[in-house]
Amino acid sequence: MSYKADIVIIGAGVVGLAIASEVTRQGREVYILEKNEIFGQEQSSRNSEVIHAGIYYEKDSLKTRTCLEGNALLYELCERNGIAYHKCGKIIVATNALEAEELEKLYRRGRDNGVPLKMLSRTEMKELEPNIKGISAFLSPTTGIVDSYSLMRYFLGKTRDNGAQIAHKTKVIGIEKAVDGYKVVVAELSGHSSLLTRVVINCAGLYSDRVAEMAGINIDEANYRLHWCKAEYYSVGGAKNRLINRLIYPVPMDISVGVHVCLDVNWRLRLGPLFYYVNEISYKLSDSRKRDFLDSSIMKALPFIEPADLQPESASIMAMLQGPGERFRDFIIEHEYNRGLPGFINLVGIETPGLTSSLAIARYVSHMAGEIL
Ligand SMILES: Cc1cc2nc3c(=O)[nH]c(=O)nc-3n(C[C@H](O)[C@H](O)[C@H](O)COP(=O)(O)OP(=O)(O)OC[C@H]3O[C@@H](n4cnc5c(N)ncnc54)[C@H](O)[C@@H]3O)c2cc1C
Structure with a gap:
């Protein structure tokens, strides 16, 4: 027909x-x-269900423009139509001098993109997130989470x-x-x-x-031509979600935003995504990459998470235009x-x-x- x-x-x-x-x-x-x-x-x-603020990408890119516009539209739509969301904000935290330098650059890029951001003093950082560890950080108040x-x-x-x-x-x-x-x-x-x-x-x-x-x-x-990138998420048990109040991200040191804290609208705590390129679509998961999670930069900022708290939770595949090492x-x-x-x-x-x-x-x-x- x-x-x-x-x-x-x-x-x-x-x-x-x-x-x-x-x-x-x-x-x-x-x-x-x-x-x-x-x-x-x-x-x-x-995915991570994060309502991004528009910090990471090049200023005039479609990613930045649609992210900035989409962020505001999404909050408005969720509010008007009873779709679960939290405008919880996020903190990007540097745990060493090299990351602190990159954090400064990221802060300037985000501000240049028109994203409201606030550099935090050590005291402010402790007030907002008493349990995280880092040498410098900034707050993105317009980042949030949505029930996708x-x-x-x-x-x-x-x-x-x-x-x-x-x-x-x-x-x-x-x-x-x-x-x-x-x-x-x-x-x-x-x-x-x-x-x-x-x-x-x-x-x-x-x-x-x-x-x-x-x-x-x-x-x-x-x-x-697309490249497929597998993403792994690990759940964090032990009621550790009570020890943070918002999303916590590392300073990105390559093209991905890095393994970070994911919270859903019910405050379930996960870490991820850990990315690697693959040639097939498979959502199978084992604990073979636990070491990579333990070594990730975000773990230095979250000293209260112990190895036994982390369990493989879910996997995803992302459609990426850039292949390994590409910009x-x-x-x-x-x-x-x-x-x-x-x-x-x-x-x-x-x-x-x-x-x-x-x-x-x-x-x-x-x-x-x-x-x-
Ligand atoms: C791990 C991960 C984390 C992410 N985190 C975030 C985040 O925190 N915040 C954020 O803003 N974005 C995030 N994203 C990005 C976001 O999830 C995607 O940009 C978005 O979901 C893409 O939606 P889509 O509809 O284009 O694609 P998809 O959701 O992939 O949908 C495509 C649909 O097309 C269908 N389809 C494919 N081929 C055919 C065919 N031949 N005939 C009929 N149907 C077909 C598929 O079955 C599928 O349902 C993340 C993505 C991933 C993978």
């Missing part, structure tokens, strides 16, 4: 759902195609209220150019079928480079008109801070789609 849509969104993670909730406002015919049984089973439900599942449920509800269709267990396996748009071929339980659509929005997360390839893009020439890459959010694909919008490499940025990305992409239709 062949259906006709204005917009097809591939992928029901937080970004696809946020975009769907935005583009359906104008009464368009929108379909969301999701290969899994339910929404949000990949990066969007396996409730957020996705909200977007999904809004999307359905606006009349969009979501098809689960529906995997996109081909994209062909049609007269006025695209024919999207899918594999469902009942076999193969297709949809005709004027606009395609690729929000396929870990597979977004492959979906771009289906549309005919040479992903190596375009520099769209910063920004989100790719492109209308592929110049590649001969009018009406095809690619979102590739939407890693951290994609959850925070989701609402801002949704507005940005909705505007792009509006110009096409």
Whole structure:
């Protein structure tokens, strides 16, 4: 069977759902195609759930711009719609002289990005977090945490209220150019079928480079090929969550923000993510990397956590544009008109801070789609 849509969104993670909730406002015919049984089973439900402030990335990058805008929009949305969140703030702490130098640079970068930050004196640090150890630190009051599942449920509800269709267990396996748009071929339980659509929005997360390839893009020439990075989280037992009041982060010494304190909206305490590149998607976990957790910089700042408190908890995979040792890459959010694909919008490499940025990305992409239709 062949259906006709204005917009097809591939992928029901937080970004696809946020975009769907935005583009359906104008009464368009929108379909969301999701290969899994339910929404949000990949990066969007396996992350740190931090509402980032916009400290880390280059000033004019899409990451910084959408993070800053998304941070404010997300707090407002959660407050208005009863989605659980805490604007708990975070402290980034240096535990040696080298980290202290980097902390200063990070503080200046964050301020330059327009993020409210406060350098802390030793006394202030002790007042806010009596149990952490460090030689210097700053506070980011606009960092927080959100219940990502409730957020996705909200977007999904809004999307359905606006009349969009979501098809689960529906995997996109081909994209062909049609007269006025695209024919999207899918594999469902009942076999193969297709949809005709004027606009395609690729929000396929870990597979977004492959979906771009289906549309005919040479992903190596375009520099769209993704690398998969496994992330491990360890739970912290022993009621140690009572010993901190907010998120605690190390000074990042490479491209990742570093293993840090994760709290969920119920104040469950975890450490992570510990990242390493992989070639397959597997969420299997053992305690083989416990040593790396124990050696991580954040452990020096949290002397009350003992080795026996740490247990492997969960794993995730992140879709990264930068391979091992490569430098910063920004989100790719492109209308592929110049590649001969009018009406095809690619979102590739939407890693951290994609959850925070989701609402801002949704507005940005909705505007792009509006110009096409
Ligand atoms: C370990 C980790 C920690 C993170 N921490 C944070 C954080 O604290 N704060 C923050 O702001 N961000 C964080 N992020 C980033 C954030 O989680 C992601 O940016 C965001 O979830 C991306 O959402 P998405 O919808 O683009 O992708 P996904 O959630 O991966 O969703 C993509 C969807 O596309 C579907 N799909 C793929 N291929 C097809 C196909 N062919 N046909 C149909 N469907 C398909 C998948 O099944 C999936 O449901 C973190 C990410 C990771 C991995």
